[in-house]
Amino acid sequence: MQNLSAASAAGVLLDLSAVMILLLAFACLGSKLFNRYVAYYGAQSVVLSFAAGVAAYAFHSIELWILAVLTLAIKGIGIPVSARRLLVQRLDLKRDAALTTGLSTSLIAGGALTAFAYLVTKPQLLPHGVVAAAVVPLSTAVILLGGLAMVVRRHTVAQLIGWLIVENGVFLGAITLVATFPFIVEAGIFLDIVAGVLIMLVFVSGLTRRLASASAAELRELQG
């Protein structure tokens, strides 16, 4: 199996991108405007596609190059643009008022989760030095932060962005191993995300037409 040591140029670049991705997840967690959610998610996906490109260059893998381009086209451009057009602008979403906790509380919780991610992904989890091992706790932290964003935000659009961040976190973890992660699986995951976003767009706009706002806080009809 090919290995990237953390000291090589590609390893450093991968680590840097992973840190950027984590910071953008924090930025999303710390903002209150729908426009920014989408913008931070788009930026995160662009960095992710850069990371995929670095891995592709290091491993000389054509499949990874394809994935990098797909990530840029779909997650970096396609989903943010359509979310902005179809959701933020059409539904006239501005400030997210449906937060369960204050921003500072959720940022502190996010910090705690990041520490937790480092705690659980101790080196003995990763035998024989996996590619750029520093990426593993970072990707775990991004997954947890996305989950946190889904918990503290109750608006359906915000929850959708939270899920996409979780997905980015998993993808970041997969990139480091993609030299052996089959391409069909990666492509299938992509297809799932696109189909998922489409179907969620339908539900969110359907719900908004019926309720004054599509906040999950108002989804109270079904209980018990």
Next chain:
Amino acid sequence: MIILVILAAVAPLAGTLAAAGGARARRAGWAGVAGAGIALGSAVYLLVAQLHRAPLRGWGGFLYVDSLSGFFLLTVAGVTLLAAVGSVAYLSAEEDSGRLSRLQVRLYFVFFGLFASLMLASLETGNLGLLFVLVEASTLASAALVGLEARSSSLEAAWKYVIISSFGVTIALAGTLYLFYSASGLHLAPDLRLTWPYLFSHAHALAPASLRLAFLLAVVGYGTKVGLAPMHTWLPDAHAEAPSPASAMLSAALLNTGMYAIIRFLAIARARLGDGFPRGVLLAFGFASIVIGVLFMVRRGNFKRLFAYSSVEHMGIIAVALGFGGVLGLYGALLHTLNHAIAKAVLFLSGGDVSLRYQTREAARVTGLLAAVPVTGGALMLGSFAVLGSPPFGLFLSELTIVRAGFAESGPVLPLLLLALLAVAFVAFARTTTGMVTGEPQASPGPYRGRGAGVAAVAPLLVGLTALLVLGLWIPAGLDAVIRHSMAVLS
């Protein structure tokens, strides 16, 4: 053989194609029935052939069918056939009455076929990454069914379902990633690293710390699809809001597909970590689900929610059985999977008939079914007794096996607790359903036009009940061999 494997997964698309081509409810429905029949036939043939030969492998591990997948194929394809027949009756009645538009009816059959076909395909792959892809895709297809009626409550249920399940399954993908990490020290051919048979046969060399995390994440992630508490919150809403034959598919096929994924991870975890850790995890989630399911069954209201909470309870029972382990535990778990699937399909289909006749899903507004509509009322009553584990139905036998497994594997406390919870469940559930079948009969106009639809409404109920009765009195030698063979795959 490979052709049969493909056929089993692709055949249910017949209904999808017919509906996409513009067929109305009856035509599309019968096309779906034919497809489901072919899928069931292929599954049975595969299963019989599997008894005498090594597991089928192909396409670099993407295709892998052993007896365990064969057993689940049989269950899911059987349920698909029952639900497809039920769909003919339900959807043509809804179309005739104008409650569903033609577009909605066509969408229903498009997504019903897609949903069934994706679930069957996910049982046929040995690649754990592809398993995730197919399970997530089946979530999306079924979400469209849940939101089909486009009321605000059904859209709400569909949103809740799609966001919670997608998140859950993504967690399972993270678990798959950690399983992959735990194998990074092995020298396997690169394209086989993510395939179950290779990971299972090299389980002894996996890194235990990473594997432990992988198993936990997989149980939480796929457990979201199974409806294990506390990740079950989407389940009652989705089951209550979907059209009844789709609820039958969710409860009797989808939940089992999730459990299948957990069993695959469990086998690897047991082989490397021993019994203790996997048992603790499964018993904790299993008992939590039973308790939550039973508590919410006490509340009277929407009968489809009642059936849904009963599914939470039964998935908990299967998790507990897997947790007990041993020969009896595994045998009980598999037998219970099949029994519960048939019983729940019967219940949801008869519930669908009731809601078509009386236009309500509230249990309190339905009385005297046994006198007014004897077949539906009888199926509802016998189906409830079956699902509650009374003799002579199959679930009695499988629950007894599971309790015996508990006494053999873990001492008296847990099986006694299980028995007590089952007793509470019996009272809570039967209280509501006996109220529905007894009492003052209400006049009901027959919702079906034409003989075909009427037969399609009744046939799956009778077939399902007969199967439950047979399984309660006698386990056919073939089924016994199949279950034992499936267990051998896991040890």
